[in-house]
Amino acid sequence: MSIFSQVSRRHFMAIVTASAGTVLLKGCMGNPPETSTTQSAPVASPVMALKPEMLPEVKTVKLGYLPIVEAAPLIVAKEKGLFAKYGMSDVEIAKQANWGSARDNVKIGSAGGGIDGGQWQMPMPYLISEGIITDNTKVPMYVLAQLNTQGNGIAIANKHLGKGLSLQVTEQVAFFNKLKSEGTKFKAAYTFPKANQEFWIRYWLAGNGIDPDAEVELLTVPTAQTVADMKRGAMDAFSTGDPWPYRIVTDKIGFISALTAEIWKNHPEEYLAIRKDWVDRYPKATKAILKALMEAQQWCDNFDNRKELASILSKREYFNVSEAILIDPLMGKYNLGERSVNDQSMAPLYWKDGKGSVSYPYQSHDLWFLTESVRWGFLPKETLTKAKDLIKQVNREDIWREAAKELGVAATDIPTSTSRGVEEFFDGTKFDPENPQAYLNSLKIKRV
Numbered sequence: 381m382s383i384f385s386q387v388s389r390r391h392f393m394a395i396v397t398a399s400a401g402t403v404l405l406k407g408c409m410g411n412p413p414e415t416s417t418t419q420s421a422p423v424a425s426p427v428m429a430l431k432p433e434m435l436p437e438v439k440t441v442k443l444g445y446l447p448i449v450e451a452a453p454l455i456v457a458k459e460k461g462l463f464a465k466y467g468m469s470d471v472e473i474a475k476q477a478n479w480g481s482a483r484d485n486v487k488i489g490s491a492g493g494g495i496d497g498g499q500w501q502m503p504m505p506y507l508i509s510e511g512i513i514t515d516n517t518k519v520p521m522y523v524l525a526q527l528n529t530q531g532n533g534i535a536i537a538n539k540h541l542g543k544g545l546s547l548q549v550t551e552q553v554a555f556f557n558k559l560k561s562e563g564t565k566f567k568a569a570y571t572f573p574k575a576n577q578e579f580w581i582r583y584w585l586a587g588n589g590i591d592p593d594a595e596v597e598l599l600t601v602p603t604a605q606t607v608a609d610m611k612r613g614a615m616d617a618f619s620t621g622d623p624w625p626y627r628i629v630t631d632k633i634g635f636i637s638a639l640t641a642e643i644w645k646n647h648p649e650e651y652l653a654i655r656k657d658w659v660d661r662y663p664k665a666t667k668a669i670l671k672a673l674m675e676a677q678q679w680c681d682n683f684d685n686r687k688e689l690a691s692i693l694s695k696r697e698y699f700n701v702s703e704a705i706l707i708d709p710l711m712g713k714y715n716l717g718e719r720s721v722n723d724q725s726m727a728p729l730y731w732k733d734g735k736g737s738v739s740y741p742y743q744s745h746d747l748w749f750l751t752e753s754v755r756w757g758f759l760p761k762e763t764l765t766k767a768k769d770l771i772k773q774v775n776r777e778d779i780w781r782e783a784a785k786e787l788g789v790a791a792t793d794i795p796t797s798t799s800r801g802v803e804e805f806f807d808g809t810k811f812d813p814e815n816p817q818a819y820l821n822s823l824k825i826k827r828v
Contacts, residue, residue, distance in 0.1 A: 450527050450621055452528070452676075478571070486519060502650070521655060524780060527673075530733075531728030532625070538633060552590055568581050569615045586823070603624055622706070635717020648745040670779065683711065686710045746775050747816060799814075
């Protein structure tokens, strides 16, 4: 009890037989592509000659996504024919109107016209599993992979230019006292409550000595409304994924105070999670999805492919934005308005970052998200006493490892520990997954 209340082989025979052990696309992992990627249509990968024991039980799955850079590996796996390569020829990548729609759609599942899983903010898979955000209806989920690191920012309305709202907020007392004297509150928005994009803005505020519950009015605003709402003055700050913060800057509506890569470099961002009943019913199909995803992540991580990646994501059926809005952030080039960043290590990364694997779903990261939920009173303080047991139920890093080995990923790229170790944030605070209570005790601003 938790603390919270046959498809034919012939169809899949290779069009072109891949040589044994070859798992990476041309241009992956630092190898330059043999041909130019400029504006060319994505070329589908040849279908592999799959061994009978690896043939997926089904060819189709419906995965939801939101139009932010976290979704890139799912979109590339579809566009490049990687799902089909591993026997999943009928994968549907379905754009969701917002996170609430994704939650509602996974609750009913694809059989009811919804989705089987897809892209999620943390700890949404846990909240869905325990029925906390699904009207007490428990829909058990499995976390299968991390999609990316970084790629988020906190955008601030232009009316606050020059007031010291940067990574380190200067004169914060004077700034907020002035707002109080004017009878107004600083309005900060995010795309879904009690999930990572709210955590990022809360951490930035609290790390600067600002109590987000006492000093700030917190709002939930769908990603698609970001630009319009800030333009009309409905919010002072917004926390979300690229390309939206950067678009706010390029449209001269606001500036970026902090990149999440500055708040917590190489931080976990969003995840692939699928309904437990689907994964349990189709274990080989699950591993096929993971293999396609991993190969897509490797392709995305090669900066020689980033121009083509921007071209793919900009399409009307995906992000429906200008390629120019996407390419600079994908290359780690940020015009923040008051300053600039040009550093590929600060860009969204998909396969490897400065601390090792991006794709592997470290259980220690799940523990941070649950601990942060306790910090702000989103989950009861008793959560920590059984958190590791809950994580073992939801986080299926074992399936990731199995898929990686079948794919032929080098042993050095397959983590041997469920923990990435001690994490450090911009304000000097450290999170040791062996002692989450010590982390909570060290925090000056909290609700627990």
